[in-house]
Amino acid sequence: MAIKKDWTKEERYRPYQEWDKMYLTLLQEKIADSKWRLGYHIQPKTGLLNDPNGFSFFNNQWHVFYQSYPMGAVHGVKSWYHLTSDNLVEWKEEGTKIFPDSLYDSHGVYSGTALPVSDKLFLAYTGNVRDAEWGRHSYQLGAWMDSLGVVQKIKSPLISEPPAGYTSEFRDPQVFRYNGGYLMTIGAQDESKKGKILTYQSSDLLTWQWSGELNFTDKEMGFMIECPNLLVTEKATLLIFCPQGLNPETCSYRNIYPNNYVIGDSYDYKSNKIINPTTLKNLDEGFDVYATQAFQAPDNRLLSISWVGLPETDYPTDQEDWAHCLSTVKELIIKEKKLYQRPVAEMKELRTGEGVDLNEKSDSFFETYTNQYELNLSFAPHSCGTITLCADKEQKQGLTVNFDSQRGKITIDRSKAGTIFGEEYGFIRSFSVEQKPLNLQIFVDSSIVEVFINKGERVATMRVFPETNQTGIHLNCEGTYQGKMWQIRKTNQ
Numbered sequence: 078m079a080i081k082k083d084w085t086k087e088e089r090y091r092p093y094q095e096w097d098k099m100y101l102t103l104l105q106e107k108i109a110d111s112k113w114r115l116g117y118h119i120q121p122k123t124g125l126l127n128d129p130n131g132f133s134f135f136n137n138q139w140h141v142f143y144q145s146y147p148m149g150a151v152h153g154v155k156s157w158y159h160l161t162s163d164n165l166v167e168w169k170e171e172g173t174k175i176f177p178d179s180l181y182d183s184h185g186v187y188s189g190t191a192l193p194v195s196d197k198l199f200l201a202y203t204g205n206v207r208d209a210e211w212g213r214h215s216y217q218l219g220a221w222m223d224s225l226g227v228v229q230k231i232k233s234p235l236i237s238e239p240p241a242g243y244t245s246e247f248r249d250p251q252v253f254r255y256n257g258g259y260l261m262t263i264g265a266q267d268e269s270k271k272g273k274i275l276t277y278q279s280s281d282l283l284t285w286q287w288s289g290e291l292n293f294t295d296k297e298m299g300f301m302i303e304c305p306n307l308l309v310t311e312k313a314t315l316l317i318f319c320p321q322g323l324n325p326e327t328c329s330y331r332n333i334y335p336n337n338y339v340i341g342d343s344y345d346y347k348s349n350k351i352i353n354p355t356t357l358k359n360l361d362e363g364f365d366v367y368a369t370q371a372f373q374a375p376d377n378r379l380l381s382i383s384w385v386g387l388p389e390t391d392y393p394t395d396q397e398d399w400a401h402c403l404s405t406v407k408e409l410i411i412k413e414k415k416l417y418q419r420p421v422a423e424m425k426e427l428r429t430g431e432g433v434d435l436n437e438k439s440d441s442f443f444e445t446y447t448n449q450y451e452l453n454l455s456f457a458p459h460s461c462g463t464i465t466l467c468a469d470k471e472q473k474q475g476l477t478v479n480f481d482s483q484r485g486k487i488t489i490d491r492s493k494a495g496t497i498f499g500e501e502y503g504f505i506r507s508f509s510v511e512q513k514p515l516n517l518q519i520f521v522d523s524s525i526v527e528v529f530i531n532k533g534e535r536v537a538t539m540r541v542f543p544e545t546n547q548t549g550i551h552l553n554c555e556g557t558y559q560g561k562m563w564q565i566r567k568t569n570q
């Protein structure tokens with residue numbers, strides 16, 4: 078049971094320094110006993126994690142921050158928590174770096190991005206402020222982090238209010254270099270309550286001019302767009318974003334809110350338009366991906382990381398005073414206007430030993446003992462069958478992945494994967510894949526499963542909350558397959 082059960086608004090917004098220091102120690106001790114703690118995914122020490130922020134490469138290291146509320150598994154007053162890495166797969170916790178302690182961010186240091194500029198990392202984020210009537214004010218703010226990891230906030234806002242015609246639902250600045258200057262995208266809502274992406278431009282990062290709405294679709298994008306992320310590369314333009322309240326006829330989805338993308342041939346700066354955009358697509362076919370952030374690394378790879386969790390949804394670990402995690406880092410590849418998402422090559426560094434070959438029997442059960450592994454399966458053409466992950470010996474429980482490569486169909490069912498949650502959004506996700514011999518690369522880590530299909534043609538990510546006896550893999554298929562499994566090294570303390 079959670080240490081604190083009923084959270085009042087006052088408690089959620091109480092400044093961190095007013096909490097007894099022992100409270101966090103107590104939480105941490107209790108959470109350490111959870112059977113659902115993760116081995117190699119970024120997770121909060123205590124409390125709630127949501128969006129990844131400031132994913133970047135600076136001072137010869139990878140950096141990622143996340144939205145954090147450390148006092149409990151609720152959306153309280155947010156800060157930025159910082160982690161660094163030399164290889165994108167082992168992360169070092171650096172602590173809370175941006176606190177909600179100024180006039181412009183008193184009710185939350187909300188999401189944003191980072192950009193290396195000479196010897197500093199420029200951080201752009203939204204300051205969330207509530208007035209006496211609980212009205213929202215959104216400021217786009219800046220800060221500098223030096224090579225020692227010391228952050229200094231820029232005193233006055235970069236943008237102090239939304240342009241005329243837009244509401245205070247105005248947040249999540251993404252800053253990037255463009256044409257010798259800087260561009261910013263911001264998630265917004267117009268006064269008729271339609272979701273929009275606004276752009277700003279700057280030559281010095283401190284003064285910003287509004288340059289209008291980004292034009293990438295003629296469809297309505299729900300009532301609000303969060304976390305826009307525009308990647309303009311030589312070969313293509315990719316826009317990732319989270320429309321809230323999207324009409325499912327525009328792009329079919331079951332999660333409370335989807336994380337979508339479009340790919341265009343290019344971005345035309347003058348008309349603020351993505352040229353020849355595809356229709357809207359789901360970034361992930363699973364149950365829990367949101368607020369994905371991506372950037373082009375100095376080695377030219379497009380890298381992404383996502384929040385694995387959804388807004389306004391309860392998860393079983395809420396009861397244990399912690400919630401959510403980040404996905405593994407993926408490499409994004411765009412080929413002929415199609416997006417492929419693959420685990421970064423560095424993930425191989427986490428494999429232990431040579432791996433175990435899985436035999437080719439059509440009906441087999443493998444005991445993993447750990448639920449912390451990578452599984453690679455290649456099936457003969459026209460195979461169909463079911464893989465059950467997190468299965469118990471009796472095979473009554475488990476997460477089932479049903480596939481039919483001839484029809485090009487995958488169905489994932491988490492209704493028996495352990496403690497159930499999110500019932501109102503359904504237990505099943507079904508989607509199509511190319512009709513070709515199926516390849517699956519699956520990462521399991523205690524309470525998260527990431528399934529990469531056909532070398533990243535599709536990805537399905539989900540949280541599951543199995544019992545401790547659910548550590549098996551059951552494979553039942555018509556047709557032969559080759560399989561290999563590696564235990565994965567634990568990187569979290």
Ligand code: FRU
Pocket residue numbers: 127128144155187188189203248249303304367368388
């Ligand atoms: C998306 C989001 C962002 C906001 C942040 C607050 O999950 O709502 O729009 O900046 O979370 O934590």
